[in-house]
Amino acid sequence: MSKSLVQFIIEEQRRMPGASGDFSGLLSDIEVACKRIAHAVNKGALIGVLGSAGSENVQGETQKKLDVITNDIFIESNEWAGHLAAMASEEMDDVYPIPAQYPKGKYLLTFDPLDGSSNIDVNISVGTIFSILRCPDGVTNPTAEDFLQPGTKQVCAGYALYGPATMLVITSGHGVNGFTLDSDIGEFMLTHPQMTIPADTQEFAINMSNQRFWEAPVQRYIDECMKGKTPGGREKNFNMRWVASMVAEVHRILTRGGIFMYPFDTKEPGKAGKLRLLYEANPMSFIVEQAGGMSSTGRERIMEVQPNGLHQRVPVILGSKNEVERVVEYHKKGA
Ligand code: P6P
Numbered sequence: 121m122s123k124s125l126v127q128f129i130i131e132e133q134r135r136m137p138g139a140s141g142d143f144s145g146l147l148s149d150i151e152v153a154c155k156r157i158a159h160a161v162n163k164g165a166l167i168g169v170l171g172s173a174g175s176e177n178v179q180g181e182t183q184k185k186l187d188v189i190t191n192d193i194f195i196e197s198n199e200w201a202g203h204l205a206a207m208a209s210e211e212m213d214d215v216y217p218i219p220a221q222y223p224k225g226k227y228l229l230t231f232d233p234l235d236g237s238s239n240i241d242v243n244i245s246v247g248t249i250f251s252i253l254r255c256p257d258g259v260t261n262p263t264a265e266d267f268l269q270p271g272t273k274q275v276c277a278g279y280a281l282y283g284p285a286t287m288l289v290i291t292s293g294h295g296v297n298g299f300t301l302d303s304d305i306g307e308f309m310l311t312h313p314q315m316t317i318p319a320d321t322q323e324f325a326i327n328m329s330n331q332r333f334w335e336a337p338v339q340r341y342i343d344e345c346m347k348g349k350t351p352g353g354r355e356k357n358f359n360m361r362w363v364a365s366m367v368a369e370v371h372r373i374l375t376r377g378g379i380f381m382y383p384f385d386t387k388e389p390g391k392a393g394k395l396r397l398l399y400e401a402n403p404m405s406f407i408v409e410q411a412g413g414m415s416s417t418g419r420e421r422i423m424e425v426q427p428n429g430l431h432q433r434v435p436v437i438l439g440s441k442n443e444v445e446r447v448v449e450y451h452k453k454g455a
Contacts, residue, residue: 236365247367271423
């Protein structure tokens, strides 16, 4: 019989002498949150959760009903057990402190409760992304400043993918493992142990409608991919994908390789990129690097970026190592 996530977590804990069980408990609470979100997402129109909530988040994006519902689910599932000192979310302007009636713990949790939610009304896969940091020693009431840690400080990162199957993919620095929800027993079961990303690929993912706004290095890279084996192109032909759901793109890359790009563009001056560092780029970069891939802004390793704000955005170029290295090389040359 394959291993459940609960068994996997406990066996991982045994590998860390002196572990208090706090981390294991937090992961189990996150697992419950993802099961609850999977239920809400899978029921969709049947329980009236599709459509707009009629509000905007701190990003100025129209919130879907499920954006708000899934954010509430993550808060409710994780605030009570005493593993966290505070939380931060794409859907909340500021830090969420643990209510006074609950004990506090030593971890900080950041999350995007429903990434790709613009797809939810058209029944395309969406996901949840989360990242776990340590709360700085001696800090009992964390502020936004305490979350501003580079991605290399992450203790754990993961995502849930609500697709044809519901999956949970997690790393805590010892490789990447994928679990599939067996709805007959309500357990996530280990189905994809030690996932690795092939160093080479013939598949790129980018929103081509932004092409006129890209910098020269990205223009060159995509132009060569589009030319394939014709003159001025590459040694191979390429295929393209764009789901507009980062979790689905990253999962495809973990499964069969690829390069995902949401680079800097001049579409909205002053915006450093579209994707958010703390709860999208950093957790996905931790997972990608642990699977043998690479993740860069084009100019620096994403996990070494020193955050300057809870909702900071960065350019993201991640996936098969040899292709990301080529894009980084083009940035060094200026094109
Ligand atoms: P666009 C979803 O809104 C998201 O944050 C990522 O999941 C996805 O990769 C990207 O934005 C899609 O952006 O501009 O294609 O809608």
